Amino acid sequence: MAAPGSRLPATEGIAPSLAELIALRRAAMPARGPRRGRRGASARAISAQRGRGMEYAESREYVAGDDARHIDWKLSARTGFTHTKTFQAERERLTLLVADTAPALYFGTRVRFKSVQAARAGAVAAWSALRDGDRVAALCAGGGAALVPPAGGMRGVLRVLDALVRWYGAAAVDDAGLQPALERAARLLHPGARVLVLADPGSALAVAPATWSALSMHVDVRLLLLVDPLEMRPPRCVLPVLAPGARMELDLAAGATRDAWHAAFVAPVEALCRSLPGRRIQVQVLASDDASDAWLAPAAARSGR
Secondary structure (H helix, E strand, C coil), X not given: CCCCCCCCCCCCCCCCCHHHHHHCHHHHCCCCCCCEECCEECCCCXXXXXEEEEEEEEEEECCCCCCHHHECHHHHHHHCCCXXXXXXXXXXXXXXXXXXXXXXXXXXXXXXXXHHHHHHHHHHHHHHHHHHCCEXXXXXXXXXXXXXXXXXXXXXXXHHHHHHHHHCCCCCCCCCCHHHHHHHHHHHCCCCCEEEEEECHHHHHCCCHHHHHHHHCCCEEEEEEEECHHHHCCCCCEEEXXXXXXXXXXXXXXXXXXXXXXXXHHHHHHHHHHHHHHHCEEEEEEECCCCCCCCHHHHHHHHCC
């Protein structure tokens, strides 16, 4: 840690560090747990079970009221009696982070790069999963679609944080786009899981609508769009831009330039916020200068926290 008054590291705000992601635990974890009396918690405890689950346990004879969708047809045909499948109760829900690594994320004009904000938001989600008793996993769109397998407890969180530092430390040279990563996520996930997609608006807009629908059919999906204040609210001035081999100027006061800017940066956000909620996907926007846990507030308000 830098001494008071010393200069910040050169990577501050440009590349995430494991130390800063670990420090975000305070943003997601409650400072105090529920008050407890001599006989336990003062409020009704929440069951550890997340639902019926999808892991097959055994088959037994069908009784009135059983779900006909779970009939074991092979065993029923073999024995001559109708049997139904039973499943293990799912005690640990899965939270999966899908990390977009598009080159557009490795940019920022306020506080930090969008890529660093993505890593920090992912860290908040991982710590929130630990708070809720979930297992946590992560999937990267770039680098060969690397996967951090599901794990619970502190071990699972630290593995995800380490991956976020690596994935968002520098732009991937072989980014394949968000589409293949979301298709893989849909194949891996069981019903009841939660998914947080960390993405640049352009990457999310390039995903086929059917892919979003397939992903949200059985799992809770939240899309977090990473933006920079300059992209969303460009000043009315001449903006100098350094391009490869040349220096150019953009007149952001000109109507045609502002229209092109809006189409490139603002319109994708508006389109996603307008279309994806109808596909049962929560869409939130997180700017690079926002608090990294700001996206938790709407969910907390809905749940009455």
